[in-house]
Amino acid sequence: MSERGLDRDGTIAREGALDRVPAAFAPVVDAARARITETFDGTRLHSAYIYGSIPRGTAVPGISDLDLQLVLHQEPSEADRADADVIEAALDRAFPQIDGVGVLLTGVGTLLSDLERHDAGFFVACLCTPLLGPDLAGRLPRYRPTSLLARETNGDLALALSRWRARAAEATTDTGRRVLSRGAARRIVRTGFTLVMPRWGGWTSDLDESAELFGRYYPERAAQMRTAAATGRTPSADPAVLSMLTDDLGPWLAAEYTAVHGERAPRP
Structure with a gap:
């Protein structure tokens, strides 16, 4: 990766990785994975991702928040949102090293649509780190800073x-x-x-x-x-x-x- 966040072919490199998660936040990521698995079974959840400072390796204990993206097989329902709210509150209470939790919910159809190709699609392909399930980046294009x-x-x-x-x-x-x-x-x-x-x-x-x-x-x-x-x-x-x-x-x-x-x- 170049100093400008690009791969050798000039496309934007994926910026995070699980092996960059700071040690203080490893238990947070493990707990998030477990909570998501317990709450959203395979009939609802397609894949889950973590993004932000934690997978970039720049998170600061007590200051940084935990950011999660859940991709569902169907468009999110009110029940899905309520379950995500429970995950947010539980993780925020359990770990003083994070200052807030945010869970985004997106349907896989929306994420892969032409309309979202250069917004939600880019977000998952370049700014999100896979946590659970099949990675959708392989079904999305490589992006350039256009x-x-x-x-x-x-x-x-x-x-x-x-x-x-x-x-x-x-x-x-x-x-x-x-x-x-x-x-x-x-x-x-x-x-x-x-x-x-x-x-x-x-x-x-x-x-x-x-x-x-x-x-x-x-x-x-x-x-x-x-x-x-x-x-x-x-x-x-x-x-x-x-x-x-x-x-x-x-x-x-x-x-x-x-x-x-x-x-x-x-x-x-």
Whole structure:
């Protein structure tokens, strides 16, 4: 793999692996595998994956969260979501080395569809590490850092902004504002990176590197993006930080993204 996150043929390399999981998080991964197996039998579960800082080997005990992707044979139901919520809560309670658990649910048909090929498909093929079941990466293309990939992964930031503003207006506690600021900041940094990704010609999921790469092309917004990266790692309850993300940097970024890459194909 090259220094820009690419394989020798110029396609984006899969970024995680189970042998990169830090020792402190190995029991977490084992417990996640067991919980998923106990909860979702083979009639429901096609495959399971782990993604984020834990399989990248950069997780920090007490700070990093556990991110899981479950691919189901059918489209997720309310019962599937309820079972996933139970897994999230159980793992979060059991392991102090993780700060939160997130479980994504996707139907295999949706994931392999033409509409999701450069979004959910890319996510599984390049950003997820196989944990259980057959790996769907072999049924997906190899991806390059193109404008098409940029548009389909992050070309809908404006939709997220409207949801964040509504949640910010309803947030009455520091905990609520921290949760929102963390999610919004991470999304904004990733969008900032994919805005410049085709020009840079590579891939990274590292928040700090993403912010610095963005700043090379948009120096006037570099300080704000560095603040976003810091907030993505250590969330802030400061309303001013949240306002900067949702009312200043975010709207500018959404408009610039549309001008450069266009809008993501509409989803049902």
